[in-house]
Amino acid sequence: MWVWIIIAVVLVLIVLWAVGVYNGLIKLRNLVQEAWRQIDVELKRRHDLIGNLVETVKGYAAHERGTLEDVMKARSAAMAGGQSPAQQAQSEGMLSQALGRLIAVAEAYPDLKANQNFMALQQELTSTEDRIAAARRYYNANVRELNTKVETVPSNIVAGMFNIGRAEYFEVEGEERDPVKVDFGQRDATIPPPSGYAGGTPAGAPAAPSAAPAAPSAAEATASGPAPTAAAPAPQQAPPPAEPTPPAN
Template identity: 80%
Template sequence: MVVWIVIAVIVVLLILWAVSTYNGLVKLRNLVQEAWRQIDVELKRRHDLIPNLVETVKGYAAHERGTLEDVMKARSAAMAGGQGPAAAAQSENVLTQALGRLIAVAEAYPDLKANQNFLSLQQELSSTEDRIAAGRRYYNANVRELNTKVETVPSNIFASMFHITREEYFEAEEAARTAPSVSFPGTDGTTPAPSTPQD
């Protein structure tokens, strides 16, 4: 009788452990999916800001056509559907580099740098970049934890049984890891100084 009780207790403990392991994997998978959705929202916000930024620059620097077109092409590629996190990261890296060139163009136009619409868009883009970076860290931390569970014994047995697989990281390349950082006159709340013509 005692033997049967011991066996029953062991079986119950194994079942509880199996349920706990499975639930843990599902929870991690859901956290990864939720974190990706948060990044996706910020990426869409970034994409929505870009046409207005390009139009504002075009008003002052219409002859910078190649740079403007590069930004819009990179935006279209980044907005393409069906991309996984790794492919999306590559597209966003290209877009970040194109935006960096666009912001660099603005440096040559004092009137553009002082334009309130441009300043507002640039500040909103910068805060969006910050939120993307924070979201990326949170997403990658959850992916790392899930992937560790999927690859290690004994949780990998349950992951395989229930088709819970590794997830891709969302990583920026080193060259695009930081958003373009440009200091504009008037961003500290002061009135921008008028530009003086150069000889």
């Protein structure tokens, strides 16, 4: 009798443990889905801002047709539905690269850079990128926790029984770029000086006085003959003798 009671208690405990693990896995999966919806909202906002940015650039640089078309094609690919997080990340990476080329083209147009609409769109786009980065960190943290539960024992047994699999991370490729380095320090010796700069003296500056000529060597002195001697000073004449004084009377 006691044996059956013990077995029943053990079975009840196992069922309660399995239910707890299952509920925890479902909760993590829902958190992952919710985090992905937040990313999706910010991505849609990003796509709208990029479309408006392209229209603004087109008004000032319509002849940059190739760059504008590349951005619009990458935007259309990123907006395509039914993509997994990994596929979406690849599409967003391509869009970021095309957008970078568009911004580089815009730098050549001072009127465009000073346009208020263009500046506002850039600020909104920067703010949206920051929100996407924050949402991506939250999403990836939940994905990591879910995948850990799915892959570790004994929770992986429950996950396998109910077909709860791993989730994909969202990592945008090509997002990080090397910062632009501006060096105002001393000029490197390997870099050629600018035009009009020769020998460390700017063009038009008075030349430094040349050094005194070196003394001739002994061989050069012998070949050129004996050096002329200085003329001896003329002998100084003796003063005339003094006249005798006449005797007193």
